Amino acid sequence: MNVLIVHAHPEPQSFCAALKDAAVETLASQGHQVQVSDLYAMNFNPVASAEDFRQRENPDYLVYALEQRMGVASNSLAPDIQAEIRKVQEADLLILSFPIFWMSVPAILKGWIDRVFVSGLFYGGKRVYDRGGMAGKRALVCTTLGGRDYMFGAGSLHGELYGEAGMLRSVLQGSLGYVGMEVLEPFVAYHVPYIDDGARSALLAQWRDELKQLDRRPVMAMPSLADFDDTFRPRQASAA
């Protein structure tokens, strides 16, 4: 299996980085090929802009998704985007490793999605969700945060972190699921800044164990285009 880990933490010594390193070691020891895009170390540019296109379909008015499609077709996307696209194409499993910033991904990782998940390749027209361009690949989020586990979930202070009403739904469904990936249940390390070394070691051991059993990991429910007509209206609506 080829694995791509996209890691986005500003502190190289963070516990989040330790989880990333544990994933590299564990998956490599299982015989998998592992590649890491460490976005902070790469000084990755997260800002989607006209600069992303070496040729322009319409130089006078930027429609970003349109230029992405043209850039894919003419092989003229910016080199840093092309390099990341290639890594995703080669991967069977994509792991996003990040600390929760404002109930979502840090901006540098949001921009990796904005710029790399290009129209015409990751999705396009009617090719979304189970017909998305990255169908057949799996995705797994590994994340750290300061809050305690009981602060998330139905009826809790913040509500669900993942799941049908999850804070992370724009990432899990709206991005990873949207392009067709099978989205595994996230690994979440709660309360990280406040726990001791023993608790951290236990979390690392749990993460290593779970990585060895990915085939048994729950898969998140995503929309299926079979339930919608050609205009993306629900098929059961006419019978309702």
Place this chain on the structure above:
Amino acid sequence: MNVLIVHAHPEPQSFCAALKDAAVETLASQGHQVQVSDLYAMNFNPVASAEDFRQRENPDYLVYALEQRMGVASNSLAPDIQAEIRKVQEADLLILSFPIFWMSVPAILKGWIDRVFVSGLFYGGKRVYDRGGMAGKRALVCTTLGGRDYMFGAGSLHGELYGEAGMLRSVLQGSLGYVGMEVLEPFVAYHVPYIDDGARSALLAQWRDELKQLDRRPVMAMPSLADFDDTFRPRQASAA
């Protein structure tokens, strides 16, 4: 009323920019003071990093929120962050103006939140939601997207865009609501790349009308700390 509009679209001639311009004109004509942070025009840096702190509490290990608190206390945050904080502090109403990128805000706007919503001022310790540092201010999202309105909502292809299970929940609740702002129901312009000039003019007129009636605009439900104990556990849990 002082209004801050934070705008994040890479194309200055976009319909999203026209909505932003309409907001500036309409609100100014009502006698309000309006300031705009046009993040693309400002070349705003969205990447939260150690560079954001001119002094460090711990130069050997970056805990971003900790350094934010120290930076607030010692007035040593990076100048671009301080300038944006000042604008938010002066504002009675914050408008976020952006196109939906991957069911959320573009990275440049995510990074504005990551860097500007500093711990120790926007929130801190138990000061979140209705006790957040920005309580008393209002927030309004104005957004454009390619999808049609029927593709969003319960039972639809993508599920809710806003609301309790909304794709935008990390922004509306997890960011704007979290810091104490009263979050007004978003203004959403659907199907924008595909509609004609007449439909665009109608949307602009509707937006102008709605801006003149903000006091009647529905306010989104947010958690209230009165419903949770000092450890942020639901108060009703003991009776359950």
